[in-house]
Amino acid sequence: MGEPLNGETLIENGWFLEKNAQWPGQANALQVKEVLLHKKTKFQDLLVFASTNHGNVIVLDGVIQITERDEMSYQEMLAHLPLFSCEPTQVLIVGGGDGGILREVVKHSCVEKVTWCEIDGDVVDAAKQFMPSVAKAIGNPKVELLVGDGVAFAEKSKDNSFDVIIVDSSDPVGPAEKLFSKEFYVNAERILKPGGVICSQGECLWLNEELIATMVQDYGACFASAEYATIQVPTYPSGQIGAFMARKRGGKGEVSCRWPVREPKDMELRYYTPEMHAAAFALPAFLQRRLEAPSKKRRLAWQ
Template sequence: MSIKDGWFSETEVLWPGQKFSLEVKEVLFHERSDFQDVLVFDSVHYGKVLVLDGVIQLTERDECSYQEMLTHIPCFAQGHPKKVLIVGGGDGGVLREIARHPGVETIHMCEIDSMVCEVSKRFEFCTASAFGDARLKLVHEDAAEFVKKEGNNGYDVIIVDSSDPVGPAETLFQPSFYQNMKQALAPMGVIATQGECLWLHLPLITTVLRACAEIFGSVDYAFTTVPSYPSGQIGFVLASVEERDLSTPASTPNAAMTEVLRYYSPEVHQAAFVLPVFAEKEIAGVRRRSSKE
């Protein structure tokens, strides 16, 4: 356990030479599942924290910026999703946000590690509020195999809320997985995947975008700020089979959703695609934006 003198420090995996630390009030849970080390602790300033294999997955203080953006960018870019697939997301945050879309009729969720779901519910994370939604079908399987098996299932939106490309999530960054997601999309469907950090993983990001550009008609990159993530920032790979503008919402939140959102807005949606100069120089040549823009 990476806790010393009352402080938790992340394990260096994809960001050598730096660590993020949080002061611990109480360790609530620590066990190893069939797939990874799972740690839950209550922190001094960030609320409850979920850690997988030594890396922070969420804190209750700043989870909204990740969950809302990963969910609502593809949903509002698509416009009116009815059938949604969530890959990963065992803490329930993406599920919570999908459940806020009244037009969604079916939610499939594939999380390989049931322990992540169970501890999120057991310790009442603010993200774990929609597991009882009647629209949800939750399975615990290998996501790469699940998506391949699903075939042409007509999903309007597929959201991949994965950990970093090591361990059980490694297969979710391979071109074959993106190809299988393409087959599972409905016409005008949109995918969004966790896309790593511009400050730390730009070569990996451009590799993924280049591979996606061989598969999809539109491929783009957006980002958000998350203080407890490495370098305080994380991005998303967005793609659609058709050539389209993913940076402009095709619909907007209704009044009820607007009341509960803490980070996402149509304006923030569009701004998320405006990249800093150093990243724009690298990504501009590998993304695929609509020729009409």
């Protein structure tokens, strides 16, 4: 079987092959049971297929975004790392069209309102149809869904509006490119309340060391703290993804987001624990050294 996608045959002999120039020399493969949806949206190529061992899978522009088997590790950590680092009432989600981050956010009884800004409504519709267990919080009365550009929304938002901002973006190409910019984080810092926290999809430490350093050192420069946490996701490149976290100045208590300030109570959780929260900030030596010594390496790169 062959399904053309972005000029390549990414489904070959019953296997979806994730080949991408962003991670050269390696590929991931999942066995396909049935293609459920394949269309060009206004912004990107959307593929949904039923796999043999990982449940339903959503793919954007040839890159796996979510599988039913391992989605909980990414969704729970990206949501609960910032949410348990403070006591939020107002939350902004940028991206996250499958609804998984939203599902985790509304588990927090202290959250009074969630503003959800997703650029591609077709992804939301696909998740509702093909991943109802992930998208089950869509329609929650606490939630305002805005189908539009999250960067533009941040630019127009009022100062000190949100306790937590969660950016669940795809990789820094295509629709998500502007979410990986210093300008976006300057606006994010402005619209956070004092002591508020932003948590963004922070890419893979095995593949994106320089981008991670840029996020922590440059994008995080206007915040009181900027850190990187690691998450295991078997179906992502190298089996790992990160969370870039930063806290705005002016809050009370701990500046770092490394330790939760609240305990999970009566929550259905499959991956996140307070121990996982703290452990996520333990980084391999090569990345720790890179984050601690930026200027010398950058000067050498320019010479």
